[in-house]
Amino acid sequence: DTAVSQTPKYLVTQMGNDKSIKCEQNLGHDTMYWYKQDSKKFLKIMFSYNNKELIINETVPNRFSPKSPDKAHLNLHINSLELGDSAVYFCASSPQQDSPLHFGNGTRLTVT
Amino acid sequence: GEDVEQSLFLSVREGDSSVINCTYTDSSSTYLYWYKQEPGAGLQLLTYIFSNMDMKQDQRLTVLLNKKDKHLSLRIADTQTGDSAIYFCAETTSGGSYIPTFGRGTSLIVHP
Numbered sequence: 001d002t003a004v005s006q007t008p009k010y011l012v013t014q015m016g017n018d019k020s021i022k023c024e025q026n027l028g029h030d031t032m033y034w035y036k037q038d039s040k041k042f043l044k045i046m047f048s049y050n051n052k053e054l055i056i057n058e059t060v061p062n063r064f065s066p067k068s069p070d071k072a073h074l075n076l077h078i079n080s081l082e083l084g085d086s087a088v089y090f091c092a093s094s095p096q097q098d099s100p101l102h103f104g105n106g107t108r109l110t111v112t
Numbered sequence: 113g114e115d116v117e118q119s120l121f122l123s124v125r126e127g128d129s130s131v132i133n134c135t136y137t138d139s140s141s142t143y144l145y146w147y148k149q150e151p152g153a154g155l156q157l158l159t160y161i162f163s164n165m166d167m168k169q170d171q172r173l174t175v176l177l178n179k180k181d182k183h184l185s186l187r188i189a190d191t192q193t194g195d196s197a198i199y200f201c202a203e204t205t206s207g208g209s210y211i212p213t214f215g216r217g218t219s220l221i222v223h224p
Binding site for chain 2: 004033035040041042043045048055090092097098099100101102103104105106
């Protein structure tokens with residue numbers, strides 16, 4: 001199936017741990033994104049990655065770092081997890097900038 | 113205030129039309145989007161409109177754009193129980209690196 005896939009779907013971990021969420025798209029898109037959706041369903045952009053150009057939302061703590069080994073992958077690494085990091089994280093891709101996004105199904109992160 | 117605003121809830125009876133409204137602040141918008149999110153899933157693109165258009169119709173969906181008032185609406189004709197979901201309005205702007213900014217979502221509840 002052509003899609004944006006994220007793993008894992010659920011992630012439960014303790015404060016202080018380091019974790020990663022993987023994202024892959026097989027749509028041949030040039031741009032990938034990470035969004036955070038809080039408990040009130042508010043979606044906030046964290047990162048956008050296009051042709052090796054990384055655009056970072058300045059409100060994102062530097063404990064969060066995106067890593068793109070190739071055009072089809074944009075993984076999210078989180079160091080020293082905090083309770084407030086609990087949320088659903090969505091990966092998305094688009095053919096190029098300023099075109100519709102295709103979303104993955106999300107990763108629900110719970111920090112205890 | 114927020115860049116993209118929506119009312120949080122809308123309740124309609126099955127078979128009626130639903131109208132979900134959205135206002136935005138940035139006049140340099142390029143595209144405006146409507147996404148649908150069902151429980152436990154990612155966002156699914158429903159439709160979108162280029163900023164120099166006034167209206168777009170796609171089967172049961174009609175999008176109206178009033179650029180002067182910075183107002184976008186989504187009309188769903190003959191609303192069905194399967195249309196119950198959260199609907200997000202989003203905007204891309206030339207001044208925002210073309211990264212979509214989302215509203216907080218409108219929960220549509222369809223009663224039988």
